[in-house]
Amino acid sequence: MRTLRALLALLLVLLPTTIATAGVNPPEPPGWSAAWTTSPHLPSKSFAPNWSQTGFANQTLRQVIRVAETGAAVRVRLTNRYGTTPLAVAGATIARSVADGGIRPESVRNLTVRLSPTFRIAPGADIATDPVALALAPMESVTITLYLAEPTGPATQHAQAIATTYRAEGDHRADPTADAFTETTQTWYYLAGVDVLNLVPRRRSVVTFGDSITDGVGSTTNADNRFPDELAERLAASGNPRAVLNQGIGGNRVTVDSDWLGESALRRFQRDVLDQPGVGTVIILEGTNDIGLSAGAPEMDEPAVPVSAEQLIAAHRSLIERARAKGLRVIGATLLPFQGSPYYSEEAEAKRDALNEWIRTSGAYDAVVDLAAALADPVDPRSLAPAFDSGDHLHPSDAGYHAMAAAVNLSDLR
Incomplete structure (x- = not known):
């Protein structure tokens, strides 16, 4: 066993490295990749x-x-x-x-x-x-x-x-x-x-970066029905398997650090996305908690930190620029409806609409996955469709997470 480990360690030293250029994601050369x-x-x-x-x-x-x-x-x-x-x-x-x-x-x-x-x-x-x-x-x-x-x-x-x-x-x-x-x-x-060693070139992995909706809150425990899991299964079924890495934290915000809801997306993006081995694409789904917690949450000891749509857009632009500088393809995901949840108000809905409209139409992202449209109630688009609602009107059900994965255009995942 010691001999095998020594040989593997030597192999890693000899393996070539990748020089990535903005917008270009060639196959990952042999080496370690996150599984x-x-x-x-x-x-x-x-x-x-x-x-x-x-x-x-x-x-x-x-x-x-x-x-x-x-x-x-x-x-x-x-x-x-x-x-x-x-x-x-x-x-x-x-x-x-x-x-x-x-x-x-x-x-x-x-x-x-x-x-x-x-x-x-x-x-x-x-x-x-x-x-x-x-x-x-x-x-x-x-x-x-x-x-x-x-x-x-x-x-x-x-x-x-x-x-x-x-x-x-x-x-x-x-x-x-x-x-x-x-x-x-x-x-x-x-x-x-957990990383695996690949001895031949392989497809680059996808990072899903976000909050509790990326994390999988509302899905069935031990069933691996989170959005990233469903997307990985879909890729495997299509004959193009690759890792889909879940970098969601419940309650996470783009612009605000928290002792128990994680460092802000801006702060943790380097470590949780850019430093992951073998990544080619990142899907960003962040902003719901900045909007919903703008008024604070006393039961969570979270003070009011008002965040505007303009601040969220500026933060998204920063994440895009940093991802592109690393050579990653960047996909923006629209924020899901949340009418009926404690987050909802007319002011909050206006912020969600403004951010989603920017994601859809600005051209800032390399591609867009319109999760808001995919999971909205056709009768009232401000709400999750009942079949996709876990019951709290904020987090999807297993069926909702499946629908999220189905909404991704696989050809956008270079």
């Missing part, structure tokens, strides 16, 4: 109970994710981005998943850093594990298990995973079943991404 990502944010209170503020001690975390890209080897990106002390990982594994938190014993691979099975991640830092030989198939679920022996303090998280995370007392990294994992939550901890 799955999430957007970490501060440990804080959440929309549902989780363990981020208390952290972990002598406990094992088991987390299940689904990759959308194949490769000959795999590495996991872990993060202590918002930690205040070093994160000690006493052991970690990756394995193929089975139902209800189980794993396939023959597929278990120990994750190491610089060939050590124990390692520390400095406060504010991310690390990538050493490569392991585990050839993954598109749409395959894998389980990442972390044993955290020492107290971690508050944990870097992604609050709304829409997937079950399992916790056990003691070290249960290689347990084939989840019998020892007696506690669950729907939050990911310390995960930033």
Whole structure:
């Protein structure tokens, strides 16, 4: 195994790099590409109970994710981005998943850093594990298990995973079943991404960048029915499979930072989009929360921060310019209707209309996906169509997320 890792490391050094020019997205050369990502944010209170503020001690975390890209080897990106002390990982594994938190014993691979099975991640830092030989198939679920022996303090998280995370007392990294994992939550901890090694050129991946609607709030837990998941499935069915990376954060705003709704889109765009390996296209769906939270939300301790349509347009232009400078194709998505939700008012609707009209007609984006039109109620376009409404009049249902993916012109995803 050490020999394989050394050979893979040498191969990575020798692989060519890509020089991207604005608007041009050639196939990605051999090398690492992201097969799955999430957007970490501060440990804080959440929309549902989780363990981020208390952290972990002598406990094992088991987390299940689904990759959308194949490769000959795999590495996991872990993060202590918002930690205040070093994160000690006493052991970690990756394995193929089975139902209800189980794993396939023959597929278990120990994750190491610089060939050590124990390692520390400095406060504010991310690390990538050493490569392991585990050839993954598109749409395959894998389980990442972390044993955290020492107290971690508050944990870097992604609050709304829409997937079950399992916790056990003691070290249960290689347990084939989840019998020892007696506690669950729907939050990911310390995960930033899973990369795969491609030995031949491949299609570049797509980043979906946004808020809770990109994150998948309103979809069925553990069903992988989020908008990015549905789009990845559609691409695979079309014979053009590629990774579709989910970089949504519930409550996220374009222009405003928040302790528990994530750094603003402007602030996190570099890390969550531009720094991801192997990306060719980004779909931006952001602005609903800037509009809806302009008046504040006392129940969330969010003060009023009025944001105008003009400010949102200027922020979108900035994101477009930065993406193009990196050589990415940039697709703008119109904001979904939200009449009937707490966000709705005539003033809020006017801002949504103004931003959507600019996205549709300005020509600023390379392409547009008109999600507002695709999911609107034909009787009242200010509202989600009932079949596409999860029930809160803001977030789509499983059928709504499917319709979002169906609205994307696949030929726009270079």
